[in-house]
Amino acid sequence: MKTITIGGVPEHFNLPWYLTLKNKEYQEKGVNLRWKDFSGGTGQMNKALRSGEIDMAVILTEGIIRDIVKGNPSSIVQVFVKSPLIWGIHVADTASYTKVEDLRGTHAAISRFGSGSHLMAYVHAEDQGWDMEKDLKFKVIGDLEGALEGLPKGQGDYFMWEKFTTKPYVDDGPFRILGECPTPWPCFVIAVRNEFITSHGQAVQDILAIINRTTAHFKEIPEIATMIAHRYGQQLQDVEEWLRLTEWSQENLTEIQVERIQSQLQKLDLIKNKLLPDRILHTF
Known part of the structure; x- marks a missing residue:
C-alpha cells in the first residue's frame, strides 16, 4: 500500500x-x-x-x-x-478603529510572507484605492492563534482570515470585524x-x-x-x-x-x- x-x-x-x-x-x-x-x-x-x-x-x-x-x-x-473565500477584516475588540478606512497606513498582521493573509492584504488595499507602498505595512504573527494573542497586544492592527473560521472570536472576543474581502477567483x-x-x-x-x-x-x-x-x-x-x-x-x-x-x-x-x-x- x-x-x-x-x-x-x-x-x-x-x-x-x-x-x-x-x-x-x-x-x-x-x-x-x-x-x-x-x-x-x-x-x-x-x-x-x-x-x-x-x-x-x-x-x-x-x-x-x-x-x-x-x-x-x-x-x-x-x-x-x-x-470565493470570504476574508474577514478583523481588529482587536479594544481597538479604536471603527471602519476599514481607519486601517490605511497601519500594519496588517499576516501569518507569513507569501501566505494568503499576505497576498489578500494587497488585493484589499487595491480594492480600497490605497497606495501599496505608503498604506500597506506588515507584522508577521504566525497563524490564527498568533493573531488571537497578538492583535490585542498591538502586534499588528488588523488581521484578514476566513470570516466563518473567525466568527466565534468575533461573537465572544477578542476580535471585531470591520469588513469583508472576497477572493476574485x-x-x-x-x-x-x-x-x-x-x-x-x-x-x-x-x-x-x-x-x-x-x-x-x-x-x-x-x-x-x-x-x-x-x-x-x-x-x-x-x-x-x-x-x-x-x-x-x-x-x-x-x-x-x-x-x-x-x-x-x-x-x-x-x-x-x-x-x-x-x-x-x-x-x-
Missing part, C-alpha cells in the same frame, strides 16, 4: 477529506492517505511541498500559483472549492509535486475520484450542518449560511482563470513574470 501525505488547513472546508479518511475509502485503492494539518496556512504548505514533506496540498489558489511562478516544482490538478485548489505526479499519477487520480464523489453530494449528507457546527465550534446559523455560499468543484482551473490570476498578482507586483498555463496546470 502506497503512503501519500496531503496537507491542508484544519478548517470546515476540508471536512470532506476527514469523512473519506474516516471511512478508509482510499485504502480500497491501495492508498494509505495521511492528512497533515497546517495551521500556518499557504506559506507553510508551499514550503512543505518544496521540501517533499508532503506530496499534495489543499491550498489557496493565489498562494500556490505565486509560488509555482517562483519555482515551486508542483502543479494544480484540480479546483477543490470553486466559490476560486479559493482552494489541489496541488501535487510534479515528481509525484510522474511517479504516482494513477494514485493521484484515484484520490481525486474518491474526494470528488464526496464533494459532489456533500451538502446532501444528513445533518451535515450540525456536524460542522459541533466539530468546529460554530453557530448552526453561521454554518448554514456558509454552506449556502460554498460550492465544491470536480474540475480544474481554466487557462483563462490562470491568466487572470497571474495578471492580478503581477499588477500587485507579487510576481515579476507569468508562466504559460500548462506550466501551472496538470491534466490527466
